[in-house]
Amino acid sequence: NSIVKNELLKRLFEAEGEPVSGQEIADHYGLSRTAIWKYVKELEEEGYEIGTIRKKGYFLIKSPDRVNEANVQKYLTTKNYGKYIRYFETCSSTQIIAHEEAQNGALDGTVIISEEQTAGKGRMARPWSSVSGKGIWMSIIIRPTLTPQQAPQMTLVAAVAVTRAIQEMTGIDADIKWPNDILIGGKKITGILTELQSDPDQVKAIILGIGMNVNQDEEDFPDELHAIATSLKRVVGNPIDRAQLIAKILGFLELYTEMYEKHGFGPIKILWEGFSNTTGKRIRAVMLNETIVGTALGISNEGVLELKLDDGSIRGIYSADITI
Template sequence: MSSIVKNELLKRLFEAGGEPVSGQEIAEQFGLSRTAIWKYVKELEQDGYEIGTIRKKGYYLIQAPDLVNEANVQNHLATKTYGRNILYYETCPSTQLIAHDEAQNGAADGTVVISEEQTSGKGRLSRPWSSVSGKGIWMSVIARPQLTPQQAPQMTLVAAVAVTRAIEELTGIEPSIKWPNDILVDGRKVTGILTELQADPDRVKAIILGIGMNVNQEEADFPEELRDIASSLKLATGKEVDRAKLIAKILGYLELYVDMYVKHGFAPIKLVWEGYSNTMGKRIRAVMLHETIEGTAIGISDEGVLEVRLDDGSIRGIFSADIEIPK
């Protein structure tokens, strides 16, 4: 009950745009006393919200803290489905694990699990992912598109396009996409995307899109061994980025492009993806589980497979690999 009242109070404060919100009206709505509402206001102040009071008129929002909770994100949201149900944690082992459980239990399409911090975050191939508290975006989105399991792998590329468009629109910088799941700024990684599937043999039940993004980290926030290969949006732009606003933009583009993929297939997404690619036309090294090959990346197929022209002129499709660009 307390979280419901606090979220409603925050929602009203945001919608009021600095005008006073009646504590009495909220108290009557939830069958509470005005003293109870005052206590919730004090709790919000402890969370970092700066709230003013006008006698006999109510409360007004002066400033909101940099949190990625439901109220802050939904204040910027313009979607129909994505982000309309948000599960927020101050800390958790992994948003991906929670999202899998929620999906199994029937969570709605577009449900988002967000945490300020992950203690056991993971990336592709179960690699650990550093998730600094309060400085990044660590979230998992539960999508339930009408797709076959064979169409699910392309969702990584759909998500990459959505995230890239959102970063570009909000910050003005131009990210690039490294196949299959990394987003780079100035050649250094700022985002990783992990796509996992819950499916029957003939239909997708849920796709869990894990998105880990370095947003406001300083260089000192990265382990020494990552400082040459990882970056953050703040390091790239020189200024703090509003994480809640960026999440709302990501969810907006994700809803747009998932719907486009379901209705029109992968072709229109493929064109956008290739426009952001950092590998097309370049000589690459593809490191796979049992072999390593070199050649020129010439594009991606309609199945999201990376196509590489080898030195003998033959074309090889790469389904999964670590991609390196030899210097």
């Protein structure tokens, strides 16, 4: 079963290339050495390269470029986030699976990750391109103590967490475009989708979807995205370890969510403003029923975008697509 296989993998990682005794694991679980050897073969089929030293055991040569539980968890420094990960080679949308898991009582910080999504979605059911093995397509189930009215602020909390993770991983300062886009050089690198399961006065779960373009080359993007999207690899020039980046995102997300719950939106607002490319700019806000143009003053203490219109009046924008 997969518990033993995960334990084997964990020990191989922890040993950092030193041999791990198959006999010892076999004894611990009351299994035969052949059973352990079968798990080794399964891991090799999944792309791990594992060597054998007679009488000493197995050692890890190389792990595959996969964002599975073991690869992500070896980098994790969090208390809760990512302690439980459900991993898929492919799925329709990690949001859909996360909603089901949340309904079934999944714990705070549960993460759904997929190598590929066949029906990845953005806001208002727009399609989200999620090619296999190149990006981070994940949904995190968060159970904070918040009212439904506060939930949109979680998009901004997540945007700050993702931007800090990109900064640590690559040294690049990305821009946050209110409310849910992260851009580098004006092109979209990450989109955030915040969905809710809620009672009238208390959030039950926030399903936070993060889609990040990491190792795509130009030809991995559909034509319609060439002008507006890019990947970290295209910006930095070399591939990025997605598993490590996921661990960093989860680390900052846990930190900032906790900060937000304890101290309110104030500290997040300060961080957010440091990364925003919207403040001070003349922008167009396209909403469901109208489009307005004005100068972005910044965000309010509630995370609402404040726009100064040409007649001098000030409008609070709760949800819109912004063009700068």
